[in-house]
Amino acid sequence: MTEYRLSDGELEAAFQQRVDEERKIEPKDWMPEAYRKNLIRQISQHAHSEVIGMQPEGNWITRAPTLKRKMILLAKVQDEAGHGLYLYGAAETLGVTREEMIQALHEGRAKYASIFNYPTLTWADVGVIGWLVDSAAIVNQISLQRTSYGPYSRAMIRICKEESFHQRQGFEMLMPLASGSPEQKAMAQDAMDRWWWPTLMMFGPHDSDSMHSAKSMQWKIKRRSNDELRQDFVDQTVPQAEYLDLAIPDPDLKWNEERGHYDFGEIDWDEFWAVVSGDGLCNRERLDRHGEAHREGEWVREAMRAYEEKRQST
Amino acid sequence: MKLPLYEVFVRSKRGLDHRHVGSLHAEDGGQALKLARDCYTRRGEGVSIWVVRSGDIVASQEEDAASFFDPSDDKPYRHATFYRLPPEVKNL
Amino acid sequence: MTPSRALPEFVLALGDDSLVLGQRLSEWCGKAPFLEEDIAIANVALDYLGRAEKFYRYVSELEGGRRSVDEIAFLRDSRAYRNLLIFELPVGDFARTMARQFMVDAFHLPYLRRLSRSADARIGAIAAEAVKESRYHLKRSREWVLCLGGGTRESRGRIQRAFDALWGYGPEMFEMDRHEKALIESGVSVDRSALKAKWQASMTDLLAQAGLKVPDREWSIAGGRDGVHTEHHGYLLAEMQYMQRAYPGLAW
Numbered sequence: 001m002t003e004y005r006l007s008d009g010e011l012e013a014a015f016q017q018r019v020d021e022e023r024k025i026e027p028k029d030w031m032p033e034a035y036r037k038n039l040i041r042q043i044s045q046h047a048h049s050e051v052i053g054m055q056p057e058g059n060w061i062t063r064a065p066t067l068k069r070k071m072i073l074l075a076k077v078q079d080e081a082g083h084g085l086y087l088y089g090a091a092e093t094l095g096v097t098r099e100e101m102i103q104a105l106h107e108g109r110a111k112y113a114s115i116f117n118y119p120t121l122t123w124a125d126v127g128v129i130g131w132l133v134d135s136a137a138i139v140n141q142i143s144l145q146r147t148s149y150g151p152y153s154r155a156m157i158r159i160c161k162e163e164s165f166h167q168r169q170g171f172e173m174l175m176p177l178a179s180g181s182p183e184q185k186a187m188a189q190d191a192m193d194r195w196w197w198p199t200l201m202m203f204g205p206h207d208s209d210s211m212h213s214a215k216s217m218q219w220k221i222k223r224r225s226n227d228e229l230r231q232d233f234v235d236q237t238v239p240q241a242e243y244l245d246l247a248i249p250d251p252d253l254k255w256n257e258e259r260g261h262y263d264f265g266e267i268d269w270d271e272f273w274a275v276v277s278g279d280g281l282c283n284r285e286r287l288d289r290h291g292e293a294h295r296e297g298e299w300v301r302e303a304m305r306a307y308e309e310k311r312q313s314t
Numbered sequence: 315m316k317l318p319l320y321e322v323f324v325r326s327k328r329g330l331d332h333r334h335v336g337s338l339h340a341e342d343g344g345q346a347l348k349l350a351r352d353c354y355t356r357r358g359e360g361v362s363i364w365v366v367r368s369g370d371i372v373a374s375q376e377e378d379a380a381s382f383f384d385p386s387d388d389k390p391y392r393h394a395t396f397y398r399l400p401p402e403v404k405n406l
Numbered sequence: 407m408t409p410s411r412a413l414p415e416f417v418l419a420l421g422d423d424s425l426v427l428g429q430r431l432s433e434w435c436g437k438a439p440f441l442e443e444d445i446a447i448a449n450v451a452l453d454y455l456g457r458a459e460k461f462y463r464y465v466s467e468l469e470g471g472r473r474s475v476d477e478i479a480f481l482r483d484s485r486a487y488r489n490l491l492i493f494e495l496p497v498g499d500f501a502r503t504m505a506r507q508f509m510v511d512a513f514h515l516p517y518l519r520r521l522s523r524s525a526d527a528r529i530g531a532i533a534a535e536a537v538k539e540s541r542y543h544l545k546r547s548r549e550w551v552l553c554l555g556g557g558t559r560e561s562r563g564r565i566q567r568a569f570d571a572l573w574g575y576g577p578e579m580f581e582m583d584r585h586e587k588a589l590i591e592s593g594v595s596v597d598r599s600a601l602k603a604k605w606q607a608s609m610t611d612l613l614a615q616a617g618l619k620v621p622d623r624e625w626s627i628a629g630g631r632d633g634v635h636t637e638h639h640g641y642l643l644a645e646m647q648y649m650q651r652a653y654p655g656l657a658w
Contacts, residue, residue: 028373054436061432065649065658066476067425067462071455074432078356078448085353085441089337092319098339099316123649123658155336162357176657184656297439299564300500303557304317304341310556311342317440338442341553348546352446 006030019220024150027093035219039149040094041110042221044101047087048112052286054080056120057129065123069173073126076166083159090151106291113137114272115202117280124177124184124191130170132192132199132237138163139233140203148220171240178244192246200264201272203230234262319368320346322353324360332364343367412588414468415488416595417529418478419583419631421461422489425479426639427510428454429646433497446546450507453539460532480650484640485633488583492575494630494639498568501561504550505568511544512608513579516601525593548612555616562617569613570621577626580605 006014011030018025025031058077064070088098104110115133120126141163144156177188204210204226216222234253241248252265274280317339323332335354340346346365355363374382390396399406431451438444462475473481492510497503518540521533554565580602582590589595613620629635649658 028375051436051441058436061435062429062645063648065480065653067455067459067479069658070432071452071459074435074448074452074455075356077435078445078452081436081441081444081448082353082356085338085445086336088441089319092337097316158336173658181653181656183653293437296437297500299558299560300439300443300554301317303554303561304345306561307553307557308341339440340442345549348542348549349442349446351542352449353442356445356449 016218019148022146022148022220024153025148026150034215035221036094038216038219039152039221040091040096040101042216043087043091043094043149043152044096044104045111045113047084047091047101048105048110049116050080050084050087052112052290053116054084055286055289056116056118056282057126059120060123060126063123064126072169072173076130076169079162079166083155083162086155086158087152090149090155093151102294106287106294108278108287111276112286113202114275114280115198116286117275117283118194118198119281121194122187122191124174124187125195127170127173127177127188128191128195130166131174131240132170132195133202134163134166134170135237136199136202136233138167139229139236143223143229146220146223152221171244174244174246178246188244189246192241193249196249197267197271198275200230200234200267201275203227203233205269205272231261234264238262317341320350320365321368321371322346322350323364323366324350324354325362326360328361332362335359337368340365412585413526413594414465415585416589417461417465417468419488419585420529421458421465421478422487423493424454424461425458426487426489426642427493428452428458429642430493430495430497431503434503439500447503450539450543450546453536453543457532457536457539460535464528464532476650480647484635484643487635487639487643488631488633489635490575490578490630491627491636492572492578494636494642495572495575496638498571499564501554501564502568502571504547504554505565505572507543507547508551508612509572509576509609510579511540511547512612513576513601513605514540515544516604517596517598520596520601524596529594551612551618552616555613555618565616566618569618573621574625574627576605576609577602577624578628578630581628581631583631 012032015025015029015031015035018029025035054077057073057080061070061074061077064073088101091101092098101110105112120129138160141156141160145153145160147153147156174188177184179185207213207225207227210226213222213225217225238248238253250265252263254263256263275283278284318341319337320340320343321337322335324335325332338346338349338353340349343365347363350363350365354360386392428451431447431454434444434447434451436444438447458479459475462478465478466473466475492506495502495506515537518533518537522530522537524530524533551565554561556562580598582597582599586595586598590597610620
């Protein structure tokens with residue numbers, strides 16, 4: 001049906017124009033190979049983060065203190081699985097299979113959010129993850145609803161809708177702790193002390209040090225820079241911490257009237273890079289456990305395929 | 315995942331169209347339907363679900379967009395706004 | 407046993423069944439064979455936990471608020487839990503989980519249907535909601551048994567071993583305890599023993615369809631309703647009750 005073919009240069013120009021005009025790129029559209037690769041990297045990393053992120057919180061499902069909290073937490077961790085599913089699906093439209101993505105994760109070629117390499121030691125950690133970590137994720141994800149790739153954007157819209165429940169439940173879960181007994185308060189503060197900085201690290205290196213940022217911005221895969229998003233997060237979170245009467249473990253944190261933003265201290269980048277490159281407290285365990293569950297599931301997936309084949313042939 | 319991929323469509327309310335909401339892997343249509351219920355309608359999002367094997371979808375191609383869709387651009391007479399009627403004529 | 411004493415005991419047992427299985431199923435979260443199934447199995451777990459909450463709330467009300475829902479759920483020792491043994495057994499592998507699920511779903515659906523017509527409107531309402539859930543659970547577990555039975559050599563071996571290991575925990579589901587017996591006349595409880603023959607037939611049917619053998623020797627183990635549990639039960643409670651035990655009397 002096609003009568004003539006556009007050159008790659010023409011296609012790329014048309015592609016960039018479409019991106020510039022805020023029209024979405026859809027699966028079967030022509031796209032530069034590097035755009036496809038970049039997207040697969042980012043979306044699969046995002047999907048892996050959702051799935052690996054099930055572990056630290058899932059760690060408390062069987063120990064949740066009340067029936068209501070148990071149900072909420074299970075529903076929440078289940079949502080993370082759902083988000084992983086939406087995102088794997090979005091990445092699959094780019095011609096990569098879920099199996100390949102999982103293999104890349106197991107071989108260390110694909111990353112996931114470093115925040116999940118920290119352990120959940122107490123019940124308060126579950127609340128702090130819901131409140132801080134999910135808030136940080138939402139700040140990032142809201143901007144990604146406008147990402148240029150249609151399936152990714154639609155997955156993000158769906159995810160953001162569900163995430164708002166996560167963030168709210170995290171905060172709500174901390175309220176009885178923050179206003180509770182001295183040991184509950186101490187538990188909440190201890191969780192805050194351990195999770196604050198890792199949460200700030202979630203936004204990634206400074207813009208000036210970020211490897212993938214420039215091209216991602218031009219292609220509108222990414223919509224706002226790491227530092228902008230981090231600032232947004234700090235600005236919105238400080239008043240919430242004040243409401244809970246939890247101290248933020250940063251002596252340099254203060255309101256800057258002139259900028260209209262909070263100033264805050266410098267992240268420990270050595271820790272950041274150590275965890276990113278595999279030496280966080282839980283890196284090995286997270287991957288081991290994911291691999292183990294995946295391998296243990298193989299006989300079930302085999303059985304499904306075999307069963308389906310037999311049914312097809314009869 | 316070597317299980318086939320299915321596309322999921324959910325009708326959110328009687329009277330509305332089924333809308334594409336995402337995809338999932340399943341061994342067959344029956345399982346895809348059950349999994350779609352668990353994966354895509356946990357918050358009462360639907361009253362009806364369709365699943366279709368992704369491989370069975372035939373899609374128009376980007377490079378054919380011009381021949382597919384442009385020809386309808388120059389046929390404004392298909393749109394009601396094309397026809398200008400005197401203001402005193404009502405209900406048309 | 408007077409009916410008025412029997413009622414909270416009866417409802418408590420139903421709550422315990424639901425809680426313990428919900429707790430077990432929630433252990434699958436993040437470990438299922440693939441993501442879609444992970445989500446699906448969590449839904450089943452949530453159905454059971456929700457059921458437990460409703461039954462315990464009713465118990466709490468029947469007791470005049472003497473204990474809260476969470477005190478009932480979390481602050482008893484093993485001997486005071488009345489759940490049937492089949493619910494507390496460890497999840498095992500996926501075959502073990504699904505074999506158990508099929509056994510209990512095939513019991514629950516007809517049981518809850520009858521219970522939904524209980525003379526006690528509250529129990530009837532909870533059961534009526536649960537019927538819808540169990541109908542779906544049964545569809546799922548039935549399909550899984552067929553799939554694993556008809557899948558590979560390995561899956562067939564695993565699901566067969568699962569049924570062999572669980573078989574003797576089935577009959578307890580059809581034994582009437584004294585509280586239920588006291589409530590039969592008034593139409594509050596349901597005669598579970600009458601459901602046994604049909605259940606056995608549906609087991610035999612499906613196992614045959616899945617190419618599996620019905621375990622040839624009948625055996626049965628019981629004790630749950632009297633608070634005589636497996637050794638697994640204590641560990642399940644230790645984990646589940648950890649917070650309530652470590653921090654007594656606090657609100658979460």
